[in-house]
Amino acid sequence: MKNRDILVSGGGIAGAALAYWLRRYGFRPTVVERAPAARIGGHAIDIRGTAREVIERMDLVQQVLDARTGARGMAFINENGRQVARLGTDVFGPSGGPVAEWALLRTDLARILYDAIRDDVEYVFDDSITRVQQNEDGVSVAFDRGEDRRFDLLVGADGVHSGVRRLAFGPDERYVRDLNSFIALYSIETEVELDGWQLMFTVPGRAGRAGRTAALRPLAEPGKALAAFFFRENAIGFDRRDPTAQKHVVVRHFEDVGWEVPGFLPRSGTRPTSTSTVSSRCT
Numbered sequence: 608m609k610n611r612d613i614l615v616s617g618g619g620i621a622g623a624a625l626a627y628w629l630r631r632y633g634f635r636p637t638v639v640e641r642a643p644a645a646r647i648g649g650h651a652i653d654i655r656g657t658a659r660e661v662i663e664r665m666d667l668v669q670q671v672l673d674a675r676t677g678a679r680g681m682a683f684i685n686e687n688g689r690q691v692a693r694l695g696t697d698v699f700g701p702s703g704g705p706v707a708e709w710a711l712l713r714t715d716l717a718r719i720l721y722d723a724i725r726d727d728v729e730y731v732f733d734d735s736i737t738r739v740q741q742n743e744d745g746v747s748v749a750f751d752r753g754e755d756r757r758f759d760l761l762v763g764a765d766g767v768h769s770g771v772r773r774l775a776f777g778p779d780e781r782y783v784r785d786l787n788s789f790i791a792l793y794s795i796e797t798e799v800e801l802d803g804w805q806l807m808f809t810v811p812g813r814a815g816r817a818g819r820t821a822a823l824r825p826l827a828e829p830g831k832a833l834a835a836f837f838f839r840e841n842a843i844g845f846d847r848r849d850p851t852a853q854k855h856v857v858v859r860h861f862e863d864v865g866w867e868v869p870g871f872l873p874r875s876g877t878r879p880t881s882t883s884t885v886s887s888r889c890t
């Protein structure tokens with residue numbers, strides 16, 4: 608077979624899944640990942656519909672089932688922490704609830720995919736593409752750290768702010784539309800009893816101020832949970848890669864919110880056990 612050498616930029620969920628299928632169909636994929644190791648981290652990911660079928664076809668069902676967070680669904684609570692509504696994982700049929708039956712941490716999904724291919728796929732960590740030149744018989748690629756190389760095909764799987772898209776088609780501004788909606792999350796130690804339910808506390812919008820939601824999502828490890836904050840901000844007036852700036856924004860939006868929320872905020876006694884991230888959801 609000709610044209611077997613494929614470079615995949617980005618070793619996240621899409622990059623690892625693509626490398627898996629390329630390998631299975633006889634190609635020789637190379638994955639270049641900016642991070643120094645498999646890119647773990649993140650909140651919970653719901654696997655449903657097509658994604659479930661893909662996991663089945665990849666023969667990774669058992670690994671996914673073993674990694675489930677065990678979430679039973681989503682429960683909305685009032686100011687006193689009393690549950691006022693519940694939506695179970697099966698509320699809209701198999702896998703159809705707001706939290707899927709197959710819900711696992713992104714970290715675990717990334718690890719499962721990486722483990723499935725690590726022995727068969729070349730990974731280049733701690734590097735990224737700086738220049739791309741397409742010619743008659745393929746594509747020449749320059750790397751930030753490694754030597755120049757030639758591939759038959761280059762695929763950009765490097766996320767919303769894709770470096771490959773920038774090199775091939777131009778700056779983010781042409782393609783990314785900011786929705787002004789943010790999610791911040793980090794894991795905490797907590798005594799709040801979740802019993803498998805993701806607790807949602809919402810402050811409705813009023814007087815020109817957008818609504819805000821704080822949530823606690825159960826983790827498999829007892830006494831630990833993911834704290835999550837959902838809010839709107841008109842413009843990214845801070846460096847979205849600066850953890851201190853991220854924490855300030857979260858505190859500003861949630862310091863006056865009731866229930867147990869002030870206790871989860873980054874500046875309080877509750878110590879984040881993983882990095883807090885704020886991400887804009889873009890298209």
Ligand SMILES: Cc1cc2nc3c(=O)[nH]c(=O)nc-3n(C[C@H](O)[C@H](O)[C@H](O)COP(=O)(O)OP(=O)(O)OC[C@H]3O[C@@H](n4cnc5c(N)ncnc54)[C@H](O)[C@@H]3O)c2cc1C
Nearest residue numbers: 617618619620621640641646648649650651735765766770
């Ligand atoms: C750390 C992290 C946490 C996330 N948490 C969640 C979550 O909790 N819930 C959820 O639903 N979605 C989460 N996402 C987003 C989710 O993974 C993606 O939206 C979705 O899975 C699509 O995957 P993707 O592979 O296209 O992009 P991503 O998963 O974003 O992966 C992109 C990969 O490309 C790498 N990369 C970026 N730029 C370059 C470059 N120039 N050169 C080389 N490599 C590069 C990144 O390090 C990353 O590994 C998270 C993404 C990341 C990176």
